Amino acid sequence: MGNDTTKPGRRGRIAKAPEGDEPAAVFARRLWELKQAAGNPSYDAMRQDHGALVSKSVLSAAARGAQLPSWDTTWEFVRSLAVGVLGQDEQRVRAQWRLWWDQASAAIQVHAEPVEPPPAPPWIRRHRWWALGAGVAIGATLVVVMWPAPERPVPATIAEPCAATWLCLYRNIGFDDMNFRTQRQNTCWRLADYHLQDAVFSYDNNLPITGHFYDSAKTAIGNIRAGDSSQDSSALPGAYWFCTGSARP
Secondary structure: OOOOOOOOOOOOOOOOOOOOOHHHHHHHHHHHHHHOOOOOOOHHHHHHHHOOOOOHHHHHHHHHOOOOHHHHHHHHHHHHHOOOOOOOHHHHHHHHHHHHHHHHHHHHHHHOOOOOOOOOOHHHHHHHHHHHHHHHOOOOOOOOOOOOOOOOOOOOOOOOOOOOOEEEEOOOOOOOOOOEOOOOOOOEHHHHOOOOOOOOEEEOOOOOOOOOEOOOOEEEOOOOOOOOEEEOOOOOOEEEEEEEOOOOO
């Protein structure tokens, strides 16, 4: 798959869109289409005239589709064209392209082959059946008690709708970083554990109870009504604790 670059007035070479259905190729076609919409400037022009802060070889590789470019590279490519050439709103452009990049990154991870676990050491394989037989012979019963650990969701990297009966807190504008998701009621969490201290920009509360924000002194500083969603993207400075229902830090 290839994507030759062209400069205005240069003849004999035609830029081609990346081919294929792989996530990296699909994402690269979006970059290629943006470049065409911006008048197909050369990669030198993207750097020198429109402010892209990466090399032309990196810009060219991003649009070839052989692999997904980093987010930093993607943003320099997009910012120089969508904002610098086409005059689009920077925040909206960043949110939309971050969503597309996150989706492509997740799709690549899903399709990656699982790593095969290493074989058990020989002494474990040799004694495994002996240990099983010995346990049966003496009538030993092993009871394992699993205590539930406090809920600490893994921060997500992809925007997704907040499902019914869940409460979700987002970090960045455009809902492109969901950092917290729970169904638990009447419970408190420390926002720093989810990289959300002073950084809750948006939320969806589908729980039937109100959520409450508290500062480090455990003073109430804000609420999320039951069934409510954020209407803007204003950060909540001072937010240190978050509690649902009647719980207090």
